[in-house]
Amino acid sequence: MSRTMFRTPFFNLLVLLLSICNVAVAQADDALAPRQSPSAAALASPLCQNYATVANISTVALNSTLRAAYIRSAPVGTFTSIKILDAEKPKIMALMMDAQLNQQCGNLSQVALAGADANLTAGTVLGLPILDAPGIGVGDPAMPIVSIAIFLIMGGTWLSL
Ligand SMILES: *[C@@H]1O[C@H](CO)[C@@H](O)[C@H](O)[C@H]1NC(C)=O
Ligand SMILES: *[C@@H]1O[C@H](CO)[C@@H](O)[C@H](O)[C@H]1NC(C)=O
Ligand SMILES: *[C@@H]1O[C@H](CO)[C@@H](O)[C@H](O)[C@H]1NC(C)=O
Ligand SMILES: *[C@@H]1O[C@H](CO)[C@@H](O)[C@H](O)[C@H]1NC(C)=O
Numbered sequence: 001m002s003r004t005m006f007r008t009p010f011f012n013l014l015v016l017l018l019s020i021c022n023v024a025v026a027q028a029d030d031a032l033a034p035r036q037s038p039s040a041a042a043l044a045s046p047l048c049q050n051y052a053t054v055a056n057i058s059t060v061a062l063n064s065t066l067r068a069a070y071i072r073s074a075p076v077g078t079f080t081s082i083k084i085l086d087a088e089k090p091k092i093m094a095l096m097m098d099a100q101l102n103q104q105c106g107n108l109s110q111v112a113l114a115g116a117d118a119n120l121t122a123g124t125v126l127g128l129p130i131l132d133a134p135g136i137g138v139g140d141p142a143m144p145i146v147s148i149a150i151f152l153i154m155g156g157t158w159l160s161l
Contacts, residue, residue: 038106048105051095055112056126058092061085066116066125073131 042048060066067085074081095101096109116125123130 038104042104043106047101048108051101051105051108052112054088054091054095055108056115057085057088059112059116060126061089063116066120069120069130070125070128072134073125073128078134
């Protein structure tokens with residue numbers, strides 16, 4: 001990269017554009033900020049942490065896409081992962097509608113929904129990488145071995161017919 005680049009009109013334009021973007025982003029942040037943002041101390045309280053956990057887990061429990069992704073990606077087995085999800089599901093309604101709790105902690109149900117969407121885009125659910133099939137990651141070295149095993153088993157079946 002030559003030093004003259006920094007004196008070109010193009011560079012000046014770039015700097016101008018970036019500063020405009022910066023202002024726009026700062027203003028958008030202000031607009032999105034909750035009217036009463038909860039303090040960090042309040043958020044760290046057991047009350048809000050419990051709400052956050054229930055909100056995050058039940059968001060996954062109640063959405064078929066996220067639910068399926070979690071169940072096949074959790075290392076604890078289908079039966080246990082379903083139990084984990086369904087244990088929190090009945091608790092969320094009351095917490096979501098509790099005006100005082102939502103004022104104290106912020107609306108963590110809303111935070112959980114936005115978080116779930118961002119996580120899904122990033123390929124995770126409840127902190128776990130989303131797998132294509134139970135126990136087998138996309139780039140997992142086990143994948144070709146499983147394919148070969150299936151091929152051999154099927155091939156053997158066909159040969160014996
Ligand atoms: C919190 O957000 C959820 C989802 O947007 C909404 O249904 C609920 O009414 C909100 N709760 C409060 C107390 O505002
Ligand atoms: C719940 O999800 C939000 C958004 O993804 C995250 O910031 C928060 O740490 C989670 N809290 C818990 C207790 O899982
Ligand atoms: C499930 O969650 C994903 C990610 O947040 C979202 O895109 C999708 O619309 C949700 N599906 C339903 C049925 O709510
Ligand atoms: C989103 O990711 C954060 C960070 O890993 C996690 O704490 C939260 O539980 C996740 N939320 C959902 C709904 O997957």
